[in-house]
Amino acid sequence: MESFPDITPVERPLVEAIEILDPSWLVGFVDGEGCFHVEIFKSIASKTGYAVNLRLKIAQGIRDSHLMNNLVKYLGCGAIREDSHNNAVNFSVTKFKDIYQIIMPFFDKYPLKGSKGLEYADFCKVADLMKEKAHLTDEGLEQIWVIKLGMNRGRDHD
Amino acid sequence: MESFPDITPVERPLVEAIEILDPSWLVGFVDGEGCFHVEIFKSIASKTGYAVNLRLKIAQGIRDSHLMNNLVKYLGCGAIREDSHNNAVNFSVTKFKDIYQIIMPFFDKYPLKGSKGLEYADFCKVADLMKEKAHLTDEGLEQIWVIKLGMNRGRDHD
Numbered sequence: 171m172e173s174f175p176d177i178t179p180v181e182r183p184l185v186e187a188i189e190i191l192d193p194s195w196l197v198g199f200v201d202g203e204g205c206f207h208v209e210i211f212k213s214i215a216s217k218t219g220y221a222v223n224l225r226l227k228i229a230q231g232i233r234d235s236h237l238m239n240n241l242v243k244y245l246g247c248g249a250i251r252e253d254s255h256n257n258a259v260n261f262s263v264t265k266f267k268d269i270y271q272i273i274m275p276f277f278d279k280y281p282l283k284g285s286k287g288l289e290y291a292d293f294c295k296v297a298d299l300m301k302e303k304a305h306l307t308d309e310g311l312e313q314i315w316v317i318k319l320g321m322n323r324g325r326d327h328d
Numbered sequence: 329m330e331s332f333p334d335i336t337p338v339e340r341p342l343v344e345a346i347e348i349l350d351p352s353w354l355v356g357f358v359d360g361e362g363c364f365h366v367e368i369f370k371s372i373a374s375k376t377g378y379a380v381n382l383r384l385k386i387a388q389g390i391r392d393s394h395l396m397n398n399l400v401k402y403l404g405c406g407a408i409r410e411d412s413h414n415n416a417v418n419f420s421v422t423k424f425k426d427i428y429q430i431i432m433p434f435f436d437k438y439p440l441k442g443s444k445g446l447e448y449a450d451f452c453k454v455a456d457l458m459k460e461k462a463h464l465t466d467e468g469l470e471q472i473w474v475i476k477l478g479m480n481r482g483r484d485h486d
Contacts, residue, residue, distance in 0.1 A: 194350050
C-alpha cells in the first residue's frame with residue numbers, strides 16, 4: 171500500500187483532557203507498563219563500594235506527557251523526564267522516602283494482578299532491607315544482589 | 329557487579345493466583361500496553377484488491393499467560409497466542425463482531441485515559457465504516473487508509 175497516492179495523515183492535537191485517575195486504573199497501567207527496578211552501582215562514598223537505588227519507572231510515548239504529569243499529581247511523588255531521542259516520557263520515583271511511604275502503601279492496598287506483583291514483592295524485600303540499613307553492609311548487599319538477580323529478565327530464566 | 333561470586337537467582341513458580349479483573353484495571357492495562365491496529369493487506373478475494381482487519385492486541389511476558397487467559401474469560405472474546413521466540417504471550421481480538429459488540433461498548437463505557445484514546449477513536453471510525461461495508465469500495469478503503477496513516481506511529485509525526 172506504500173504507493174497509495176496523495177494521502178497525508180490528518181492533524182491532531184496533543185492529548186490535553188485527562189480524566190481523574192483511580193487506583194484500579196493505576197494498577198492496570200503499572201501491570202501493563204510499569205517496572206520495579208533495583209539498581210546497584212559502584213560508589214566510592216559507600217563502605218561496601220556499592221550503592222543501591224530503588225526505582226518505579228513507567229515509560230510512555232511523548233503524547234502522554236500530560237497523563238504522566240497527572241500521575242505525579244495523583245501520587246504526590248515522582249518526576250517526569252522527556253526522552254526526546256525515543257519520543258518518550260518517563261515517570262520515575264526514586265526517593266526512598268516516597269517509595270516507602272507512598273508507593274508501597276499504595277500497592278499493598280491495591281495489589282498488582284500480573285507477574286509484576288512478583289517484581290513488586292522482591293522490590294519490597296529490598297526496600298525493607300534498606301530501611302534497616304542492610305544495604306550498607308556486605309551481607310545485606312549480597313542479599314539484595316540475590317533478590318535483584320531473580321527479578322525482571324532474571325525471572326524469565328528461572 | 330558481574331563478578332559477584334556464588335550467587336544464583338532464587339526459584340519462583342509461575343503466577344497462578346489471579347484476582348478478579350475490573351473495568352478500571354483493564355482500562356489502565358490497555359492504556360499501558362494495549363494497541364489498536366487497523367491492518368490493510370492485499371487480498372485477491374476483494375474487489376478493491378485489499379482487505380481490512382481490526383485488531384486489539386496486548387502483549388505481555390510469558391509469565392502472564394494465566395492473566396491473559398483471564399482476559400479472554402473476562403471479556404468473553406479474543407484469543408491467546410504464545411510467542412516463545414520473544415518469551416511473550418499475545419492477547420488479540422480480531423473478529424469484527426467481537427470488536428463491535430464487546431470491545432467498543434466496553435471502551436465507550438470505560439474510556440481510555442491516555443493518548444491511546446485517540447487510537448481507539450480512529451479504530452472506531454474504521455469499525456463504523458466497515459459496519460457500513462465501506463471497506464469494500466475504493467472510496468471507503470481510501471478513507472480507512474487516511475485514518476490508519478494518522479494512527480500509532482503516524483500520529484507521533486503529525
